[in-house]
Amino acid sequence: MDILYLLIPLSLLVMGIAIAVFFWAIKSGQYEDLEGPAHRILMDDDDPRIPGNRDKIKPQSGDDS
């Protein structure tokens, strides 16, 4: 059971990290819109006809949009 003296402090450390990550996520606004991302993932944003994507494929200036 001596391993517990190592594992429990380790779990505390992991928990500390988890809280830090969660705080960061809240601060960066990831919890402000809980509905949008669920819809957003269904849409194709990599259609080459979208001007922004065209830029990524062959960079050009003075876009027509």
Added chain:
Amino acid sequence: MLPHMSYSQSQRLQSHSSEQNMTQENKQSCFHCGLPIPSGSAYCVNINGNDEPMCCAGCEAVARAIVENGLTDFYQYRSEKTDQARVLVPDELRELELYDRADLQKGFVRETGEHTREASLILEGIVCAACIWLNEQHVKALPGVEDFQVNYSTHRARVIWDNDVINLSQILEAIQAIGYQAHPFDVGRQEQVFKQEKSLAMRRLAVAGLGMMQVMMLAVALYAGAYEGMSDQLKSFLRWVSLLLTTPVVLYSARPFFERAWKDLKRRQAGMDVPVALAIGGAFLASAWATIRGVGDVYFDSVNMFTFFLLTGRYLEMAARHRAGQAAEELVKLLPATATRLEDNEQVRVSVAELTAADRVLIKPGETVPADGVVLEGSSLVDESLLTGESLPLPRKPGDALVGGTVNADSPLVMQVNKVGEDTVLSAIVRLLDRAQTEKPSLARLADKVAGWFVLVLLLLAGLVALWWWQHSPQEAFRVTLSILVVTCPCALSLATPATLSTATGALTRLGVLTTRGHALESLAKVTRLIFDKTGTLTEGRLQLSGVQIPDADASAGRDELISMAAALERSSEHPVAMAFLQAVEGRSVSAAQIKSVPGEGIEGLIEGRIVRLGNPDFVATLVASPVPEVTLDQQQTIVFLGVENTWLGIFSLADKLRVGATDTISSLHALGIQTELLSGDQPGVVETMARQAGISVYQASCSPQDKLQRIQALQARGEIVGMVGDGVNDAPVLAAAQISIAMGSGTQLAQASADMVLLSEQLPHLVIAARVARKTRQVIQQNLAWAVLYNLLALPLAAMGLIAPWMAAIGMSLSSLIVVVNALRLRKLPGAAG
């Protein structure tokens, strides 16, 4: 303007709704907005290889912009038809450029870097998730836009752009090009507060949640250790770790409970935070002391669980409150951002915030009045629909008062500002709205009051029990008292109402029925009589051609040709009568030239070399120069005459139609035991016909708002709970007098803001669903309250006898709260409209 239209009719008719295409399936509808296409129009855009028809130049331009930017997926993904688009006039584009001025940007733009700026926008016209995708893709593709994100729940966007590459006005213009309206807005103080409150609550919840998980695990080990045997050293270690984990939970997560309990004590009140704070604080201190001394029991698990569940309840309540608060913010954007100030007869464009009392301001036609004031020069028609619901513009001459937020419809006005900012009527309304939204339903108030007494009694009882145990078995006294405090926590009692209400309002919102007031569901559950307004509520509020009479049998023109001629004359008119003709055209289209409209009389034009008049009998008779023929059509309807020199060509009757599902709705309401009634300002014949069609037996025609008010008060005097369903607030006192007012989604913005509920979906059957949900909500609240009281009555004696350990108490209390919440969640499933 054509005759035979009552004022109220003509105003309601102007609001079009998207369900039009459902009722007009035989006709082609616009691919973009779904409105029927007037025949003869040739707007069309090639989308994914098909030529799709468009109803107007606005939709065509928008659809073209979407195609050109490779965003046609929008049409595949959208789940609702978009609003009809408008073509922007150059003036409006110039107006947008004002947003580039640095002094104006002060209000809503933040500088985030050397060139980069950030602003918040309210987006109008968003109907589904695809709209958001479309906006994001389109705007992000603009050179210079660094980030653009739309919040799905609030329809607000945040844009970050490089001011050296692109201007804010260009971004706004790009959004308008795809058919949406964006208004920059000042992220209000309230919104900032909401955001902070929410993130703080979430952090507290996270700490409590993670803390609880860890401590519960250790607690299981400690309990198991107590049976199986565990070395004292390990036991002490686990206790210390628990103490370490619980400390932040108590000091950080549970802090609001201590703060509020302290506030309650200072005001000499016993709120439910007092026993909560006592239980958490007492249990923690006793456990910490036991840990440090190494003897006695620890209750860290109870402390954590208790804190976490209470915080969860508070969080849900807060979320519901925030949602309601946002509606009020939307109203603020009604005031324009800029105004034309007259300084020594020079026109200077200034931001509205700079206006002060006694400034002279020029309001051009089509502009919004920027502040409250008095007309100095000019006379015009002012549209006050926003405030009064009376959509027909009212004449305003020098000396008359102008209200900020209303729209100058006719000719230029010079006004003297006398109230700005917080003092304006609009701000007062927003404040009223705020207050109304913070109103708690009386059931919740009752629960709070009960909880207050309950807590007081509880504390006394706990004290007595502690005293008794202290005298008989001092070592047990603390454990028993703690159990009492935890097990009888009144949180189930105070969770019962908010959890239920927020679930029910959430479910209804998804359906398109918006609840704007706390008391709405409660009142709706008790309603005994629903009073309907006619035009725009029970009916579609749109005139449709119902009959054609050809007085001269020898006339060469047939039915279709007559309609085409009428439509040709009305082509450029926005009048509801015009819409009826444009929709009815089936034959070949003709074109009219030299169109002249005579307000209040009719319209004249040149068709195929002949002068044709459409309008009231006198107006047409002066051209025809023969007696008005006898009308065989239903005289109750709107009658319009068409004639050329020497000949009466045709007589048309136009009528409004019942909404889809109106009859079913009325019979379902009757089945629920709710009486229905129709009160209308319209003529008796029309009202009678509509009432009979809908199945309403009680009706009253030619009602003035005063009559309606008296009727409602008479009903209320008989003890009835009266609900009013209307589409505007042209009779504001009536809506105010009704215990619950429901506005249609097409009604004026203010009507919606002041109504208790808004039927955004415009589907009458949803009223029935709302009534069912309201009744079920009331039931669930009562069940919840009954359960909470019963639970406490059972648990209190057991705890007082010392039969309940603190950990059992914590589980019991959490379970009782959980049952309340789960019971409330049953409301997520909506009942059907029928049956």
